[in-house]
Amino acid sequence: MLSRRLGLLTFAAGLFAFSSITFAADTIKVGVTVAQSPPGSVSQGTQVKDGVEVAAKIINDAGGVDGKKIELIVEDTQGIPEKARAAVEKLITRDQVVAIVGEHQSSAALAGIEVAHRYHVPYINTNGWSDVIREKGYPEVFNPGNYNSRVAIAVADTMKSLGAKNVVAFCENTDYGVGLAKLIGAQIAERTQGISYKYETLDRASKDYLPAILPLKANPPDVIVEILLPPGAYILLNQLNEQGVAPTAKTMIYDASGIADYPDFWQNVGDAAKNMLVFGLYHPKMPMPELGKKVAADYTAKVKADPNRLLFQAADSLFLVAEAIKAAKSTKADDMIKALEGMKWSGTRGEVSFSNEKSGFKYHQWLDVPYVTFQITAVKQPVADMKLVQDPGKALDLSRVEKTK
Amino acid sequence: MLTLDLLINGLVIGVFYALMAIGLSLIFGILKVVNFAHGEFYMVGAYAYTLLALMAGVSPWLALPFALIAGLLLGLVVERLLMRPLYSGYTSWGVMRDEYAVIVTFALSIFLINVVDKVVGPYAYKGPALIDISRITIGPIAISGHRLIAAIVAIAVIVIVALIIRYSFWGRQIQAVSQNRLGASLAGIDTAKASAIVFSLAGGLAAISGALLANIFNPTPDVGVFPAIKSYVIVVLGGMGSVPGSIIASIILGVLESFGGVYISYQYRDTFGLFLLILFLLFRPQGLFGEKAREV
Numbered sequence: 001m002l003s004r005r006l007g008l009l010t011f012a013a014g015l016f017a018f019s020s021i022t023f024a025a026d027t028i029k030v031g032v033t034v035a036q037s038p039p040g041s042v043s044q045g046t047q048v049k050d051g052v053e054v055a056a057k058i059i060n061d062a063g064g065v066d067g068k069k070i071e072l073i074v075e076d077t078q079g080i081p082e083k084a085r086a087a088v089e090k091l092i093t094r095d096q097v098v099a100i101v102g103e104h105q106s107s108a109a110l111a112g113i114e115v116a117h118r119y120h121v122p123y124i125n126t127n128g129w130s131d132v133i134r135e136k137g138y139p140e141v142f143n144p145g146n147y148n149s150r151v152a153i154a155v156a157d158t159m160k161s162l163g164a165k166n167v168v169a170f171c172e173n174t175d176y177g178v179g180l181a182k183l184i185g186a187q188i189a190e191r192t193q194g195i196s197y198k199y200e201t202l203d204r205a206s207k208d209y210l211p212a213i214l215p216l217k218a219n220p221p222d223v224i225v226e227i228l229l230p231p232g233a234y235i236l237l238n239q240l241n242e243q244g245v246a247p248t249a250k251t252m253i254y255d256a257s258g259i260a261d262y263p264d265f266w267q268n269v270g271d272a273a274k275n276m277l278v279f280g281l282y283h284p285k286m287p288m289p290e291l292g293k294k295v296a297a298d299y300t301a302k303v304k305a306d307p308n309r310l311l312f313q314a315a316d317s318l319f320l321v322a323e324a325i326k327a328a329k330s331t332k333a334d335d336m337i338k339a340l341e342g343m344k345w346s347g348t349r350g351e352v353s354f355s356n357e358k359s360g361f362k363y364h365q366w367l368d369v370p371y372v373t374f375q376i377t378a379v380k381q382p383v384a385d386m387k388l389v390q391d392p393g394k395a396l397d398l399s400r401v402e403k404t405k
Numbered sequence: 406m407l408t409l410d411l412l413i414n415g416l417v418i419g420v421f422y423a424l425m426a427i428g429l430s431l432i433f434g435i436l437k438v439v440n441f442a443h444g445e446f447y448m449v450g451a452y453a454y455t456l457l458a459l460m461a462g463v464s465p466w467l468a469l470p471f472a473l474i475a476g477l478l479l480g481l482v483v484e485r486l487l488m489r490p491l492y493s494g495y496t497s498w499g500v501m502r503d504e505y506a507v508i509v510t511f512a513l514s515i516f517l518i519n520v521v522d523k524v525v526g527p528y529a530y531k532g533p534a535l536i537d538i539s540r541i542t543i544g545p546i547a548i549s550g551h552r553l554i555a556a557i558v559a560i561a562v563i564v565i566v567a568l569i570i571r572y573s574f575w576g577r578q579i580q581a582v583s584q585n586r587l588g589a590s591l592a593g594i595d596t597a598k599a600s601a602i603v604f605s606l607a608g609g610l611a612a613i614s615g616a617l618l619a620n621i622f623n624p625t626p627d628v629g630v631f632p633a634i635k636s637y638v639i640v641v642l643g644g645m646g647s648v649p650g651s652i653i654a655s656i657i658l659g660v661l662e663s664f665g666g667v668y669i670s671y672q673y674r675d676t677f678g679l680f681l682l683i684l685f686l687l688f689r690p691q692g693l694f695g696e697k698a699r700e701v
Contacts (some may be wrong), residue, residue: 042527211666231529
């Protein structure tokens, strides 16, 4: 009797396993790790998720990848490293995904890549800016998004163009925030002369930043560089304004985190963002390839909102996985990695290729991520109306910059 | 000038801490348990105020009492549904009552955060200002009109609550239950009713604190986590269950964080309270106004 039961059980398990294999063969599973609940940046997570879904629909509507549809499996990381680690582990071991995309917070990406590296599964880092992600030198990790060194160079060059002498940065206490603040200091020292720079680390969870702001009242800097994600960034801007430290005729604000296109930006920041300079990875006036226009149109139709930078980064991440499978004609990790290393592909933001220089931040990084600088010239201004003061690949045009009166 | 700025900021923040911590202290005083969902009452108040004012177009001055009522009602419902088992079988609960309270309030905290995250959304909402003046300058001091008014309202609420507890009929009964629940019960005091009032009042205080700070700290679903942690520290520093102790500890912590953030390091600002907590636990475990435990 017992052996008969065992036999039935074995048969059922075999049937289940067979059906799983059959199902898996019909689709290509791609894991998506995003923050869908606090304390992670859910604003970012939602934009990334939407971007990946738009890209998946475009791929699937066009017949999929070699006849197989892309199946997305989304895991919520809450922006917490240990949850990100568990999410990647689950996606790889239980869901058998062929690649991971979507991570948008450096701390979570740093945890996730450890697991992807251990299981040797391709990991497309959508928006983790920390250079440390690249410096790990993991062959599985590819970076089509922005990186801290690029922002640091942009900030240093902008400070030089503005003629700033005294610069203070406020950064969040994360790998991304502190890493970028340090890099900005290094780039200012390397690329400019006579600029005094210091940074102050703020706790993302804390809400009262006044003790860090008040000492600036006696000797306000020329520029305050903001390196925080919302809602901390919004609170900082409001408290700077409340104390009359910035924006003023003396002190400008430079947003190094690119928060001006967040959907909740204007609800949370009013006058406090007036004349703020913004490091921008997307502006409607930037030149855009056909694929970018298609993604933007589909996104607007889907969520009834204007496109944002994370949409394109997220879409590119999934497109890259699809292109790698097509080029490799395989979903094996080694084949996909080889394909990605040699890839030259026209994405939503330009021609993407990865550096194979195995040193520092350049490893597996798309070095030419396009960026601009734009300025907010009116309260509640849509991104399309924000004034471009630096075109892609050009220097900041000081004559276009408006000063606070 | 900086010293004055820091002092004012510390006092204002201390007042907001006090508003938050009094409720927690009252709950501990009467139920002898820690409410881990206290921060979520704060969050509910912040959202009630913000959403009523922004989406329903209600005046912020009207939205404020609505937020208070939302907190009072939530406190009442939670007490009836979740906390009542704690003392309905008071004599037979023994050790389990602590575990029960921790698990129930912790689960409630996670539940409320996720409900708001899914229903309202994850985005930050800056609450409307009670007074539309972005900056009031008094000599060297600059303060937003809202922050000033909110601090005044907070002080008024604290004074009213202190007077109610000190002099009102139910306030005295709460004091009695806090001192000796069994004794109060034997003297004819309805301890269940006193507990319900305290839990409801604590919810209301946290909610109005959240509402007053909604313009300054832009609420998100997890906005209550951080002030709740501060409140736990304050309640221990002030003496578990002592309302005056909580008020004084709040002011001390607010001022200490303000000055320490500048003269020691802003990075370690949030550790000052914890450092103070360790010192108190070592040298004065009963807190500022707490009594040493006596068992017969």
